[in-house]
Amino acid sequence: MLDEKILAILRNNTDTHVSGEELCKLSDISRAAIWKHIEKFREEGYEIEASPHLGYRLISIPDRLIPGEIKWGLGTKILGKTVISYKKVDSTNNVAYELAEKGLAEGAIIIAEEQEKGKGRHGRLWQSPPKGGIYMSCILRPKMVPNEISKITLLAAVAVAKAIRAATGLNAMIKWPNDILVNDDKVCGILTEMKAEQDEIAFVVIGIGVNVNTPSRGLPKGASSLREELPRDNKVEISRVELTKKILQMLEEEYMRLKREGFVHIIDEWKQMSSMIGSRVKVVTQNRTFEGLAHDIDPDGAFVVRLEEGILERVSSGDIIMVR
Amino acid sequence: MLDEKILAILRNNTDTHVSGEELCKLSDISRAAIWKHIEKFREEGYEIEASPHLGYRLISIPDRLIPGEIKWGLGTKILGKTVISYKKVDSTNNVAYELAEKGLAEGAIIIAEEQEKGKGRHGRLWQSPPKGGIYMSCILRPKMVPNEISKITLLAAVAVAKAIRAATGLNAMIKWPNDILVNDDKVCGILTEMKAEQDEIAFVVIGIGVNVNTPSRGLPKGASSLREELPRDNKVEISRVELTKKILQMLEEEYMRLKREGFVHIIDEWKQMSSMIGSRVKVVTQNRTFEGLAHDIDPDGAFVVRLEEGILERVSSGDIIMVR
Numbered sequence: 001m002l003d004e005k006i007l008a009i010l011r012n013n014t015d016t017h018v019s020g021e022e023l024c025k026l027s028d029i030s031r032a033a034i035w036k037h038i039e040k041f042r043e044e045g046y047e048i049e050a051s052p053h054l055g056y057r058l059i060s061i062p063d064r065l066i067p068g069e070i071k072w073g074l075g076t077k078i079l080g081k082t083v084i085s086y087k088k089v090d091s092t093n094n095v096a097y098e099l100a101e102k103g104l105a106e107g108a109i110i111i112a113e114e115q116e117k118g119k120g121r122h123g124r125l126w127q128s129p130p131k132g133g134i135y136m137s138c139i140l141r142p143k144m145v146p147n148e149i150s151k152i153t154l155l156a157a158v159a160v161a162k163a164i165r166a167a168t169g170l171n172a173m174i175k176w177p178n179d180i181l182v183n184d185d186k187v188c189g190i191l192t193e194m195k196a197e198q199d200e201i202a203f204v205v206i207g208i209g210v211n212v213n214t215p216s217r218g219l220p221k222g223a224s225s226l227r228e229e230l231p232r233d234n235k236v237e238i239s240r241v242e243l244t245k246k247i248l249q250m251l252e253e254e255y256m257r258l259k260r261e262g263f264v265h266i267i268d269e270w271k272q273m274s275s276m277i278g279s280r281v282k283v284v285t286q287n288r289t290f291e292g293l294a295h296d297i298d299p300d301g302a303f304v305v306r307l308e309e310g311i312l313e314r315v316s317s318g319d320i321i322m323v324r
Numbered sequence: 325m326l327d328e329k330i331l332a333i334l335r336n337n338t339d340t341h342v343s344g345e346e347l348c349k350l351s352d353i354s355r356a357a358i359w360k361h362i363e364k365f366r367e368e369g370y371e372i373e374a375s376p377h378l379g380y381r382l383i384s385i386p387d388r389l390i391p392g393e394i395k396w397g398l399g400t401k402i403l404g405k406t407v408i409s410y411k412k413v414d415s416t417n418n419v420a421y422e423l424a425e426k427g428l429a430e431g432a433i434i435i436a437e438e439q440e441k442g443k444g445r446h447g448r449l450w451q452s453p454p455k456g457g458i459y460m461s462c463i464l465r466p467k468m469v470p471n472e473i474s475k476i477t478l479l480a481a482v483a484v485a486k487a488i489r490a491a492t493g494l495n496a497m498i499k500w501p502n503d504i505l506v507n508d509d510k511v512c513g514i515l516t517e518m519k520a521e522q523d524e525i526a527f528v529v530i531g532i533g534v535n536v537n538t539p540s541r542g543l544p545k546g547a548s549s550l551r552e553e554l555p556r557d558n559k560v561e562i563s564r565v566e567l568t569k570k571i572l573q574m575l576e577e578e579y580m581r582l583k584r585e586g587f588v589h590i591i592d593e594w595k596q597m598s599s600m601i602g603s604r605v606k607v608v609t610q611n612r613t614f615e616g617l618a619h620d621i622d623p624d625g626a627f628v629v630r631l632e633e634g635i636l637e638r639v640s641s642g643d644i645i646m647v648r
Contacts, residue, residue, distance in 0.1 A: 147471040198477045199641035317523035
């Protein structure tokens with residue numbers, strides 16, 4: 001808390017120096033203690049100028065996924081109220097699921113710089129190399145029946161796609177049910193898991209993995225990172241902290257809107273950002289494989305495919321692949 | 325394993341004595357070791373006659389919910405293949421859920437003589453006094469989408485009602501979605517919980533609590549036990565072991581049938597045993613309360629109520645109370 005207080009003072013005065021004396025007064029500790037905090041910040045990657053006569057000035061902030069950075073200016077009411085961060089973890093979804101079982105509140109997020117066993121859908125692996133990615137899981141406790149989990153999944157896809165568009169200008173598209181593509185390459189995957197009784201969701205964990213600045217050599221075929229997809233003349237590092245905040249803000253906005261206005265507008269937004277509607281697709285479910293025209297999303301969030309004979313087929317489980 | 329082997333020999337020879345020598349030969353241990361096993365069985369409640377010249381004879385078996393008894397002559401392929409028993413546990417569903425997360429196989433059951441925090445639906449308490457009850461949880465791993473969990477719940481209700489009918493002759497009826505009533509009193513509750521991804525169930529835990537020989541003073545209002553509901557001139561102790569086995573057998577039968585033939589026959593059986601269809605009911609959901617006529621169960625397992633104006637209302641979550 002003291003850390004956050006001192007940092008806040010420095011953040012609010014980046015155009016000038018704050019004297020050691022002033023910092024002592026504002027945070028109510030000794031000059032020696034202030035110095036220790038400054039040293040710690042520097043170790044964490046904060047660049048802080050120290051001038052013997054003028055005092056301290058914050059020069060730059062590290063792009064690290066730590067609570068202090070993520071919560072700074074976040075402005076949400078639920079999402080990110082609690083932030084738990086790790087350097088390395090087996091899977092943020094596993095940690096979030098365990099903590100949710102122990103009662104961790106709605107809106108808490110678990111975030112890591114690296115995952116050793118990042119999880120994809122259906123037991124698949126999600127490559128989660130250190131440096132460059134955002135691997136985070138959010139706990140929600142919607143008062144819904146289990147079937148409505150697809151609403152949460154689609155909502156998350158909409159929120160993340162909007163956040164990527166806002167933060168990078170890239171034309172993020174959604175691939176049913178929960179991948180985010182840029183230029184047809186996968187840059188983000190979303191995995192929703194829940195604990196539920198027959199007629200009531202206990203909690204949902206939304207796992208979001210985004211390849212932000214990840215070099216493409218660290219990624220599997222068909223995957224890319226946001227930085228790789230930036231125009232050739234503008235390949236800047238993207239701030240992961242800012243994108244994380246944007247995602248949390250968008251998630252909260254869509255979640256509140258779902259509660260207030262229902263699911264219809266989410267379906268509409270989802271459709272507008274869909275990479276598939278109108279395209280020829282191959283559907284692979286557990287029992288069969290067939291082709292058709294990606295036709296629509298129905299009000300329950302199922303994918304509707306139009307077969308050759310004109311029959312409409314609902315798909316609520318499985319994979320959908322574009323046919324070119 | 326040796327325990328089970330020795331017990332099996334005794335079980336198969338209850339009309340005669342088995343000499344110590346013979347037991348030694350068949351189980352390949354010393355006479356002193358045999359004696360230790362016999363002593364242990366006696367402590368567990370097995371009545372074993374020991375005659376110096378004739379040998380050992382099994383007189384009676386305790387009605388204890390232990391793996392050896394439950395698995396003896398069970399004859400199932402999946403349900404009860406693994407049995408883990410406890411004298412006392414917080415909640416068999418909690419234990420089963422944790423073990424399922426760690427990979428415990430389909431069909432495993434967790435069973436206890438007593439629960440300290442037996443769980444009912446929606447965080448309610450399920451009274452689980454020692455002696456007299458069956459408190460067990462079964463792990464299933466059906467390849468289904470989350471919405472299909474109601475199929476599993478209704479299936480479990482059908483299986484348990486049939487098992488109670490077969491084991492006791494009592495006219496067990498089902499109250500939507502998953503209570504079992506005898507003479508309008510609740511004798512059994514079923515709580516299904518699951519872990520699922522958006523389009524795939526990882527596992528389901530079916531918690532089954534049956535008041536078998538429980539004295540009614542140990543039970544809340546409106547609840548009863550099977551023994552209490554037996555005819556006045558025939559109030560015998562009901563074998564909990566036999567009823568447990570019957571429940572596992574019926575669960576397996578219905579589960580196999582669901583996989584083979586689909587859900588229709590389960591709905592049919594459910595309707596035949598329903599205590600409510602045709603009755604006036606009050607529906608209490610999270611958002612509202614209304615009355616109507618219990619009309620039907622729809623193919624998804626939702627309860628259908630006919631309102632005064634003739635409108636049919638689907639109820640997939642909440643409580644339904646008979647109005648007299």
